[in-house]
Amino acid sequence: MSPPANIVIVGAGIIGCTTAYYLAHHPLFSSAVKITVLEASRVGPAQGASGKSGGLIAKWAYPKELAKLSYAEHLRLAKELDGAKNWGFRQIEVGEWEGRGRRPGDLRLDESDLRLDESESSDDEECPRRSKASGFPADLTWINEALTDSYTPMAPSGDTAQVHPYLFTTHMLKLAAEKGVEFVKGRVTVLDNDSGHVTGVRYIPVDGTEEVHIPADCIILAAGPWSPSLVPALPITSMRAHSIVIKSPSSLHPNAVTPYALFMSLSLPKTPRHGAQMVTPEIYPRPNQTIYVYGPGDTRTPLPPIVDDVEVDKASCEQLWEWMSESGVFERWALGEVVREQACYLPSVSTGGGPIVGEVPGIKGLVVATGHTSWVRLFNSPVALLFTRFPHLDIAIHQGISNAPGTAKAVSELVLEGKTSCVKLDRPHPAEFV
Ligand SMILES: Cc1cc2nc3c(=O)[nH]c(=O)nc-3n(C[C@H](O)[C@H](O)[C@H](O)COP(=O)(O)OP(=O)(O)OC[C@H]3O[C@@H](n4cnc5c(N)ncnc54)[C@H](O)[C@@H]3O)c2cc1C
Structure with missing residues (x-):
């Protein structure tokens, strides 16, 4: 031929x-x-x-x-x-993180208030909430360990980049x-x-x-x-998803935000304005001293005829920033300002x-x-079942870049x-x- x-x-x-x-x-x-x-x-x-x-x-x-x-x-x-110089290639650790944060404007500023009582913590006596998360990596310094319920590695070191x-x-x-x-x-x-x-x-x-x-x-x-x-x-079919890019303060050491990609399950408490909610942002720190964060997809706006016409819903981006900057989960020193608010469509078969x-x-x-759609990983490893409060959780992982x-x-x-x-x-x- x-x-x-x-x-x-x-x-x-x-x-x-x-x-x-x-x-x-x-x-x-x-x-x-x-x-x-x-x-x-x-x-x-x-x-x-x-x-x-x-x-x-x-x-x-x-x-x-x-x-x-x-x-x-x-x-x-x-x-x-x-690739390290030309497209920011590097190997990275990846984990599923579960924990609690505060709502913007929530007056309960004391972290101990955000730790739920034992009565709220678990229906399973075998699995009481701990104040220190087991397996929490010592170098994951930009996440507040006190608000972490569990951290579970998703892959052996060297298998993710x-x-x-x-x-x-x-x-x-x-x-x-x-x-x-x-x-x-x-x-x-x-x-x-x-x-x-x-x-x-x-x-x-x-x-x-x-x-x-x-x-x-x-x-x-x-x-x-x-x-x-x-x-x-x-x-x-397609689904829109919003993301933001946060620049870390330029005074930070370049390696201060250590390379951990986090699939989060963040519980936010009930407030007069909101019911209790679990949100699932994904966080990818990048070697250029930025942190990429993306949130749940939505089907409110259908795919426009041309990529240049994709609409960005500012409120969706602001919400991502609030989860990052006001939940208390992220160390404030790691966060500078939002430098990009954007949306795009994921193809799904x-x-x-x-x-x-x-x-x-x-x-x-x-x-x-x-x-190049998402695939779903069931959160069901024996370690996860032992420690997590959400053993039923499915995590959608995208694949087109990979x-x-x-x-x-x-x-x-x-x-x-x-x-x-x-x-x-x-x-x-x-x-x-x-
Ligand atoms: C928020 C989000 C986070 C993601 N994170 C990851 C991740 O961490 N890892 C991973 O592996 N995957 C990830 N993905 C998935 C990945 O981004 C996609 O699978 C991948 O980008 C799809 O690439 P593509 O080239 O098929 O499509 P696209 O990037 O959509 O490119 C298609 C191109 O075709 C052009 N086009 C369309 N119609 C025409 C036409 N008629 N004539 C000429 N040009 C046309 C469009 O303008 C566009 O530029 C993520 C997806 C989303 C939405």
Whole structure:
């Protein structure tokens, strides 16, 4: 099989940009192969979840085989391309944290008041609340241990890392461009095919109104949550999530906020204005002296046609900041000011599983690489069951940043060699839906 002559990648999120990188660095790539990445945003690449997500990467993510390959590729890329400097790569500890905090304006400033009485603490006599959390890491100094009920490591040291997802994605595109990949700003409107073969795409340039056609004998659909607008049979829904980025005070030592990613279950007490509530922010300190925090998803605002039109609900971002700055759980010395308030949409495969990667049957040359959804980890380890107040808790862990290199490697093999050999990618396959 000879490689395609014109490859068009739809979408410059992490999947599209990393795929462009792997294609352009594949041994069968040559100047006879033209690769174009088309992106609908007027601003540039990585304006959706790929630029605004947490950036956790995990050997223990799902699907297992893809996650293992992707983790190994993340380590390799970071080593060969100075990921620490170029995209904030580093290894990080990860844990599930449970505890209590105060509400903004709550007058019970004494931490001992926030420690509930024994009567409130547990229905299980075997599992009384402790004032000191067992297993609390000695170097997790930016979290208030007195308000912690439990800390449970989620993975062995060395199995989890992080990247700055915007920097990683844009760096992949930059390295692909150095090998000749062309980046074009325009919204793809139609994927053309004839007699069972793709023939090209039509798009509207960001600064034009006339549709432009470019020929293609291979199209890679990597449009994240927007993918069904081009292939409607794909079972992909989307959910908005808000996040903030907090800058630590510049006077702090660069390593003062130690590298722990925390999946939190934070109980907030009842006040005259609010009922008791358990909130579940996720916290990722980054090596550039910022702390990324993201909160629960919402379906109040449907996915807009273009990433640039994603609405940010200021109140959702302010709430995240209140949980951080006023709950008492976070040491105030670690927190400076909010430097970014943002929202993005996570693609979800509504039939379960994900991602959906493979060639669409009946349309030669149309490859789908999307649906990097969340997977749910049940909080049910024996240690957790012994110490946690919420042994039933499910934690949704996202995977697009983690699994991008494995996906991209698999797609580059499929497109240039005709089959994928680096990983088994059989379910869910586009054939199940299209
Ligand atoms: C709050 C949050 C936190 C997350 N944290 C993590 C994490 O810590 N670790 C992890 O592994 N995953 C995480 N994820 C998931 C991860 O961010 C996504 O799975 C991943 O970014 C999806 O990448 P993508 O390239 O498929 O989609 P996107 O990033 O959405 O990119 C799709 C691109 O396609 C473009 N596009 C759409 N339609 C068209 C069109 N018609 N023509 C041209 N271009 C088009 C869009 O403009 C966009 O740029 C998180 C997600 C969210 C929402």
